[in-house]
């Protein structure tokens with residue numbers, strides 16, 4: 001058809017046929033997320049072909065080593081090597097698994113519309129609806145999570161509960177939750193993974209900062225997708241731009257900036273929440289959208305915590321980045337740094353001490 005149609009340059013470009021190779025992890029969630037990205041791109045670029053190149057990463061292979069000692073980039077390094085080696089053109093990540101500093105030559109090119117960013121409570125099927133909220137669980141109940149962020153924040157709010165590691169992909173964790181022999185009375189997961197894999201009916205309670213009885217702030221980037229590409233690969237960067245959700249991308253940049261600023265080479269149980277709100281009406285009817293950013297840093301035992309929030313006009317990624325940095329610096333001064341120093345002292349063994357939010 002193209003050969004018989006006379007087209008302008010712009011039209012030719014949209015009609016251009018090429019294949020984009022997309023790298024991702026091999027988990028059901030990673031594949032589903034990649035399919036969603038392809039669906040979105042295909043609507044705008046019907047002539048572009050997409051191939052999924054999935055692979056197991058270090059985080060998928062090693063299910064034993066404690067996550068905080070596996071180092072940064074356990075879900076991303078091997079995929080980035082393929083991107084730089086020109087074996088794939090794009091990588092689709094869970095944004096929260098993406099380190100806040102990327103290797104030279106790689107860019108966070110696009111953040112599309114976000115799924116629900118909150119954490120949720122899932123109860124074993126055998127409880128048959130007996131419990132509806134974390135607060136319903138009797139003292140001493142065992143809650144599964146391998147995330148120090150989740151455990152620390154929940155210890156603060158529910159000192160009577162016991163927190164225990166639970167590893168594996170989402171289906172594995174649900175199976176462990178339902179298996180009485182595993183001994184869990186509840187597990188905590190991200191809403192996004194459950195919703196994307198059609199396990200939404202397993203969600204009993206959504207947890208956020210305003211949850212009655214005690215909630216928690218989610219991981220940086222949770223519920224979002226991070227699409228990575230080669231710096232300067234204009235054809236791909238332009239293609240990805242078509243599915244960018246700019247408000248989500250700005251919020252994600254603010255969240256990642258909090259993390260990057262506080263991290264300073266150490267691992268941190270840090271939670272965040274972002275929300276776009278209307279500016280109070282100044283009487284002239286001209287309301288701006290403001291970004292509200294909350295953050296918390298909690299000691300591992302949940303006994304010490306520093307919380308903060310900021311609401312500002314944000315109109316660029318640079319402003320989002322600056323807002324996150326300033327909030328993190330304030331938290332550091334108000335005691336977050338002391339909490340982080342203590343955590344790092346306790347994790348003597350040095351180098352490989354980055355928190356993975358699992």
Ligand SMILES: NCc1[nH]cc(CCC(=O)O)c1CC(=O)O
Pocket residue numbers: 094095096097170188189190191192193221222223224356357358
């Ligand atoms: N670290 C594992 C991981 N990476 C992304 C998600 C879920 C979805 C998301 O946050 O995008 C999960 C599972 C979980 O935390 O429950």
